[in-house]
Amino acid sequence: MLISVIFDVPMAAPEQISQVFDNHGRPINYVRLAVTDRCNLRCFYCMPAEGINYVPKKELLSYEEMERLLSVLASLGVTKLRITGGEPFVRQNLIEFLQRVSLIQGLEQIHITTNGVLTMPFIPALKKIGISSLNLSIDTLDRERFKQITRRDEVQRVEATMYKIIESGIPLKINAVVIEGKNEEDITALAELTRDLPIGVRFIEEMPFNGKGANYPKLKWNYQRILSRLTEHFGPMTRLEDKPHATSTNYRINGFKGSVGVIPAFSRTFCGSCNRIRITSQGLLKTCLYDHGVLDIKHLLRNGASDPELKESFLRAFRNRAKDGFEAESKRSTQVAESMSEIGG
Numbered sequence: 001m002l003i004s005v006i007f008d009v010p011m012a013a014p015e016q017i018s019q020v021f022d023n024h025g026r027p028i029n030y031v032r033l034a035v036t037d038r039c040n041l042r043c044f045y046c047m048p049a050e051g052i053n054y055v056p057k058k059e060l061l062s063y064e065e066m067e068r069l070l071s072v073l074a075s076l077g078v079t080k081l082r083i084t085g086g087e088p089f090v091r092q093n094l095i096e097f098l099q100r101v102s103l104i105q106g107l108e109q110i111h112i113t114t115n116g117v118l119t120m121p122f123i124p125a126l127k128k129i130g131i132s133s134l135n136l137s138i139d140t141l142d143r144e145r146f147k148q149i150t151r152r153d154e155v156q157r158v159e160a161t162m163y164k165i166i167e168s169g170i171p172l173k174i175n176a177v178v179i180e181g182k183n184e185e186d187i188t189a190l191a192e193l194t195r196d197l198p199i200g201v202r203f204i205e206e207m208p209f210n211g212k213g214a215n216y217p218k219l220k221w222n223y224q225r226i227l228s229r230l231t232e233h234f235g236p237m238t239r240l241e242d243k244p245h246a247t248s249t250n251y252r253i254n255g256f257k258g259s260v261g262v263i264p265a266f267s268r269t270f271c272g273s274c275n276r277i278r279i280t281s282q283g284l285l286k287t288c289l290y291d292h293g294v295l296d297i298k299h300l301l302r303n304g305a306s307d308p309e310l311k312e313s314f315l316r317a318f319r320n321r322a323k324d325g326f327e328a329e330s331k332r333s334t335q336v337a338e339s340m341s342e343i344g345g
């Protein structure tokens with residue numbers, strides 16, 4: 001069943017924007033776009049030390065192709081975009097691309113997820129473009145542990161970027177993957193940042209998207225254990241209201257300025273309200289993080305598909321969405337083993 005609701009947007013020259021729902025009645029209004037598979041860090045849970053086999057540049061979507069896809073998606077009711085990667089800021093001319101994307105009618109919010117190593121010089125431009133928020137991935141602020149996790153010695157630059165973003169007034173969230181034996185002590189250390197800083201710190205369950213595959217019979221640090229660690233240390237926390245379609249549940253530690261949250265990315269408790277799709281750096285559409293790519297959009301683009309044909313292909317894919325990440329994973333012909341840097345998280 002595809003429900004397409006048409007409503008008028010109250011603007012000077014009214015445009016009709018359709019809102020599309022999937023076969024489970026969930027609206028699709030959020031796209032995550034990986035603008036590159038390249039990265040300047042080597043986080044061990046994301047890729048092997050030697051990196052992944054980067055695809056030749058011509059296999060990555062061009063900015064023109066991405067812009068066109070975003071316009072088509074906006075015309076289908078997608079209002080929110082997250083730019084991710086790989087590391088978005090290793091791709092040349094990202095700011096110019098963002099400037100153009102910010103003009104696409106219907107796209108109301110642009111967010112970016114970055115590791116923060118190269119981001120600092122671009123903060124004023126991001127502010128000017130009106131970026132809605134930045135997510136910084138920081139698993140630890142301890143230099144040695146940062147080196148162990150990312151295999152690079154960059155924590156100082158990342159920490160400086162964090163403070164610069166706060167100073168700029170662009171809303172900031174910190175994302176930390178919690179990994180047994182690597183950064184458990186950073187759960188409370190990172191949460192401590194929210195005492196005085198107006199930021200959200202969210203702890204993500206590790207997933208097997210590491211470029212080589214993994215099998216977790218039971219995840220050591222699931223969201224419940226992370227929450228227990230927080231309450232053991234800080235005492236009872238106040239549950240904050242969930243934003244619609246949120247993947248995180250958020251709390252305020254009593255007396256603290258910011259918030260802390262957990263993202264059950266492996267436990268997949270939020271699929272029932274999932275409103276997001278993903279476009280990988282190579283131009284595959286994923287209607288679930290755990291699927292293996294359900295549509296080769298780059299192939300369509302490069303074989304002359306018209307906008308109406310692209311729309312129809314998107315709609316067909318939305319009509320066949322898995323009900324949750326477990327179903328999507330069970331339909332794959334191969335085990336989850338790709339690197340998150342191809343997908344964007």
Ligand code: SAM
Nearest residue numbers: 045046085086087113114115137206207340345
């Ligand atoms: N390079 C940017 C960054 O690190 O913020 C953007 C891309 S990165 C793939 C997006 C997010 O995915 C990051 O927050 C990262 O921590 C998360 N991530 C990567 N591999 C993961 C894994 N195996 N399990 C859980 N989260 C992962």
Ligand code: SF4
Nearest residue numbers: 039043046086115341
């Ligand atoms: Fe790079 Fe982000 Fe993957 Fe780390 S998580 S290796 S920063 S893409």
